[in-house]
Amino acid sequence: MTAWSATEGEGFSLSFGYRDERAYADLVQQLVTDRVASGIAARDRTLWGPAAEDEAGKRLAWVSLSTESRGLVDDIAALQVEHREAGLSRVVLCGMGGSSLAPEVICGEAGVELVVLDSSDPDFVRAALEDRLAETVVVVSSKSGGTVETDSQRRAFEKAFADAGIDPATRIVVVTDPGSPLEESARDAGYRVFLADPEVGGRYSALTAFGLVPSGLAGADIARLLDQAEAVRPALEADGVDNPGLRLGALLGAANLAGADKLVLADAGSTYPGFGDWAEQLVAESTGKDGKGILPVVVGSVAAPNFSPSSADEVLVTFGPDAAAAEAARPASGWGAHVDAGLGAQMLLWEYATAVAGRVIGINPFDQPDVESAKAAAREMLDGGGASPTPVFVDGPVSVYASEGWLPEGTTTVAGAVEALLGHLDGEHGYVAVQAYLDRHRDAALADVRDALAERTGRPVTFGWGPRFLHSTGQYHKGGPDTGVYVQVTGDPVADLAVPDRPFTFHEFLTAQAVGDGSVLADKGRPVLRLHVTGPGELGAVSGALR
Numbered sequence: 287m288t289a290w291s292a293t294e295g296e297g298f299s300l301s302f303g304y305r306d307e308r309a310y311a312d313l314v315q316q317l318v319t320d321r322v323a324s325g326i327a328a329r330d331r332t333l334w335g336p337a338a339e340d341e342a343g344k345r346l347a348w349v350s351l352s353t354e355s356r357g358l359v360d361d362i363a364a365l366q367v368e369h370r371e372a373g374l375s376r377v378v379l380c381g382m383g384g385s386s387l388a389p390e391v392i393c394g395e396a397g398v399e400l401v402v403l404d405s406s407d408p409d410f411v412r413a414a415l416e417d418r419l420a421e422t423v424v425v426v427s428s429k430s431g432g433t434v435e436t437d438s439q440r441r442a443f444e445k446a447f448a449d450a451g452i453d454p455a456t457r458i459v460v461v462t463d464p465g466s467p468l469e470e471s472a473r474d475a476g477y478r479v480f481l482a483d484p485e486v487g488g489r490y491s492a493l494t495a496f497g498l499v500p501s502g503l504a505g506a507d508i509a510r511l512l513d514q515a516e517a518v519r520p521a522l523e524a525d526g527v528d529n530p531g532l533r534l535g536a537l538l539g540a541a542n543l544a545g546a547d548k549l550v551l552a553d554a555g556s557t558y559p560g561f562g563d564w565a566e567q568l569v570a571e572s573t574g575k576d577g578k579g580i581l582p583v584v585v586g587s588v589a590a591p592n593f594s595p596s597s598a599d600e601v602l603v604t605f606g607p608d609a610a611a612a613e614a615a616r617p618a619s620g621w622g623a624h625v626d627a628g629l630g631a632q633m634l635l636w637e638y639a640t641a642v643a644g645r646v647i648g649i650n651p652f653d654q655p656d657v658e659s660a661k662a663a664a665r666e667m668l669d670g671g672g673a674s675p676t677p678v679f680v681d682g683p684v685s686v687y688a689s690e691g692w693l694p695e696g697t698t699t700v701a702g703a704v705e706a707l708l709g710h711l712d713g714e715h716g717y718v719a720v721q722a723y724l725d726r727h728r729d730a731a732l733a734d735v736r737d738a739l740a741e742r743t744g745r746p747v748t749f750g751w752g753p754r755f756l757h758s759t760g761q762y763h764k765g766g767p768d769t770g771v772y773v774q775v776t777g778d779p780v781a782d783l784a785v786p787d788r789p790f791t792f793h794e795f796l797t798a799q800a801v802g803d804g805s806v807l808a809d810k811g812r813p814v815l816r817l818h819v820t821g822p823g824e825l826g827a828v829s830g831a832l833r
């Protein structure tokens with residue numbers, strides 16, 4: 287690292303460190319000359335090349351949401367008052383990926399309760415259904431209106447309300463795009479419907495109805511969020527070398543082209559701790575395709591392995607006001623940045639930076655071509671078309687499944703299988719993705735294996751909860767560079783739960799998602815190990831072997 291330089295303006299401050307300041311300065315200058323910032327603000331569809339033009343043409347309305355979304359604030363506040371007067375104080379959000387990650391961060395910062403149901407794990411779903419139903423409002427959010435997790439959750443809540451003698455129409459609020467199948471069924475059912483701007487993709491939708499409705503109903507100050515975004519807009523739209531969106535985007539893009547293709551994100555004293563998970567979806571789904579991309583690695587703090595120490599393929603970025611913590615870290619790659627801003631400004635800044643990085647890397651930051659393949663494989667499994675997998679061996683409470691071509695014959699222990707998988711990890715660019723298809727509240731302690739595995743391997747390690755990560759890093763795993771090894775953890779639930787009026791249960795669906803995504807990865811020749819435990823009490827056998 288040769289230098290740190292700072293940019294400050296209303297609503298943000300950034301400092302950067304670079305291996306080679308000239309490489310960075312030249313690139314930012316080029317972006318200024320090409321008028322990329324004002325071009326994005328003017329919704330210029332040509333900035334990502336001819337192949338991306340169609341998609342970009344209908345995906346750039348996020349640039350002006352800080353003004354366009356103002357009209358929603360009063361409507362949401364009025365509905366919130368109605369709910370409170372009716373004694374409804376608990377808000378559950380059913381939604382995946384871009385339809386739930388932003389509200390989770392916004393409500394986390396505001397310190398208001400929002401129950402985010404972004405799972406098909408039967409124990410997790412049941413816990414959400416059984417808690418204080420009499421006081422519950424359910425927001426069902428889906429842009430496409432066709433996401434099976436969200437549809438299943440909606441059905442489960444409709445049945446729970448009906449069984450309790452409560453009219454679902456008094457409790458269910460829907461957020462969707464105009465004309466979606468969900469809009470139609472919601473209108474038929476008499477639900478309150480908020481329509482979002484269809485020219486904003488899911489992961490750029492934080493400041494649309496998708497971010498604002500659940501957050502506002504839960505009690506967060508959404509007008510303040512829009513104010514923060516509005517404050518940073520002039521800086522992001524300016525064709526100048528101090529533009530923070532250009533600078534952060536250029537850093538991520540230039541680092542990526544130089545081989546630093548992992549983005550390690552750490553909180554440095556922010557008031558919005560879940561921000562890493564929101565940025566993870568934005569960056570991974572936007573850039574991870576065509577064998578290219580930036581892999582976000584969300585870590586607990588600047589003291590966590592992968593941040594300190596780091597490896598030569600990692601860019602270290604902190605968010606929050608603690609600049610000293612950021613500067614104390616010395617990235618092995620030489621690439622790093624520190625970004626401090628109010629949450630609304632931070633979100634808009636990263637959206638610009640991601641769009642800019644996409645242009646630098648040479649991908650379309652608005653599509654997600656590999657997400658559908660896992661959904662199709664899951665559907666095939668549920669229809670009975672997918673081959674039912676058999677374990678390679680069973681070790682105590684753990685059944686072990688492996689994709690072809692990497693597990694040595696004669697392996698009989700979980701520890702041996704993990705060792706063999708890690709043996710396939712490339713020392714320069716390899717990463718480990720742990721994917722836990724479990725109850726992310728009850729089984730939260732399993733996430734500790736991230737740090738342990740990062741220490742053990744010295745390589746970037748990500749930890750994601752299934753099916754949540756399928757709508758985030760799942761795109762990168764399948765569409766990004768072929769450098770990962772994958773550990774899936776699945777388990778038998780305490781009790782399964784039917785999906786009302788569907789021919790499958792939640793557990794069958796969750797299993798189909800894990801097996802389906804694993805088969806798509808395996809078909810691409812990516813090594814996959816699945817460890818299936820007989821029950822939540824047996825997870826120790828898995829975490830022990832991964833440490």
Ligand SMILES: O=P(O)(O)OC[C@H]1O[C@H](O)[C@H](O)[C@@H](O)[C@@H]1O
Nearest residue numbers: 383384385428429430433488757
């Ligand atoms: O809002 P929905 O249409 O239900 O989509 C939820 C998620 O689904 C897919 O996985 C997309 O890749 C995500 O970008 C999106 O956020």
